[in-house]
Amino acid sequence: MWRRRLGAFLLRSPPSSSSTAASSCQHRRHHLLPREEPPALNRLARLFTSQAGSDGGNSQKPFIAFVLGGPGSGKGTQCTKIALDFGFAHLSAGDLLRHEIASGSEKGELIVDIIKEGRIVPSEITVELIRKAMEASNANKVLIDGFPRCEENRIAFERIVGREPDIVVFFDCPEDEMVKRLLGRNQGRVDDNIETIKKRLKVFESLNIPVIDYYSSRGKVRKINATGTADEIFEAVCKLFSSLRF
Numbered sequence: 001m002w003r004r005r006l007g008a009f010l011l012r013s014p015p016s017s018s019s020t021a022a023s024s025c026q027h028r029r030h031h032l033l034p035r036e037e038p039p040a041l042n043r044l045a046r047l048f049t050s051q052a053g054s055d056g057g058n059s060q061k062p063f064i065a066f067v068l069g070g071p072g073s074g075k076g077t078q079c080t081k082i083a084l085d086f087g088f089a090h091l092s093a094g095d096l097l098r099h100e101i102a103s104g105s106e107k108g109e110l111i112v113d114i115i116k117e118g119r120i121v122p123s124e125i126t127v128e129l130i131r132k133a134m135e136a137s138n139a140n141k142v143l144i145d146g147f148p149r150c151e152e153n154r155i156a157f158e159r160i161v162g163r164e165p166d167i168v169v170f171f172d173c174p175e176d177e178m179v180k181r182l183l184g185r186n187q188g189r190v191d192d193n194i195e196t197i198k199k200r201l202k203v204f205e206s207l208n209i210p211v212i213d214y215y216s217s218r219g220k221v222r223k224i225n226a227t228g229t230a231d232e233i234f235e236a237v238c239k240l241f242s243s244l245r246f
């Protein structure tokens with residue numbers, strides 16, 4: 001448990017200020033269960049689910065949701081809410097890369113240059129960070145935010161982790177809205193400037209859309225209209241997650 005908490009503390013984005021009780025999901029499947037279920041309930045839940053136990057024990061394969069969408073479509077914002085309401089571990093590929101930069105490693109120096117250019121970091125690096133984070137979280141349901149960004153990412157994940165996602169959530173947002181949001185983000189990110197944003201939008205169209213098309217052809221994509229307020233979008237997210245069996 002401590003490993004899960006430490007992992008989550010290190011690897012999750014800080015909760016957004018909009019993640020209030022008022023904005024939490026009206027449809028959520030946890031309404032009848034407290035978030036930290038007592039041990040007896042954990043054991044009972046485990047008997048009735050195909051996945052690992054709700055104490056986070058990941059002795060079986062976790063439920064994996066890839067979360068995709070253009071830059072600024074609101075992936076991080078919605079993942080924070082999903083993690084809170086549905087008990088998912090939230091692993092953001094971008095946050096893991098930024099964490100590597102902050103560590104001062106040699107790899108970090110390479111990564112920061114790539115992020116400034118809006119390009120994609122070599123898949124071996126990103127997948128290894130995700131693999132380790134999944135292991136550290138020991139979670140039975142995981143959101144992998146901002147991954148895979150290209151076919152190379154996708155193939156490397158399948159090879160190294162040995163899994164496909166259970167679902168792919170796609171936040172569909174018009175470009176002008178994404179640009180507006182990114183320019184207003186104000187979190188000191190090296191890629192939140194108009195030059196990098198233009199490059200990221202091109203990379204999204206040319207490399208990420210084909211991955212979404214690939215998963216669509218496999219029936220895994222759940223598209224969500226990402227316009228409107230974060231709370232309005234979360235209503236649609238809640239309908240989706242309440243309908244899932246994990």
Ligand SMILES: Nc1ncnc2c1ncn2[C@@H]1O[C@H](COP(=O)(O)OP(=O)(O)OP(=O)(O)O)[C@@H](O)[C@H]1O
Pocket residue numbers: 069070071072073074075076077078094146181182184185186226227228229230231233
């Ligand atoms: N529905 C919304 N309406 C207006 N602003 C939003 C909405 N959702 C998120 N934002 C804001 O837009 C900015 C980008 O959101 P967020 O960081 O969640 O996007 P993202 O898809 O994770 O972007 P990136 O790919 O760059 O990490 C943030 O400042 C966030 O607070």
Ligand SMILES: Nc1ccn([C@@H]2O[C@H](COP(=O)(O)O)[C@@H](O)[C@H]2O)c(=O)n1
Pocket residue numbers: 071093094095097114115116118119120121122126145146147148149153191200
């Ligand atoms: N799979 C990924 C994810 C991210 N990157 C790089 O990080 C930048 C920021 O990512 P966000 O998810 O926080 O938007 C992104 O533009 C890429 O440069 C990556 O290479 N591979």
Ligand SMILES: [Mg+2]
Pocket residue numbers: 075076077092094146
């Ligand atoms: Mg993000």
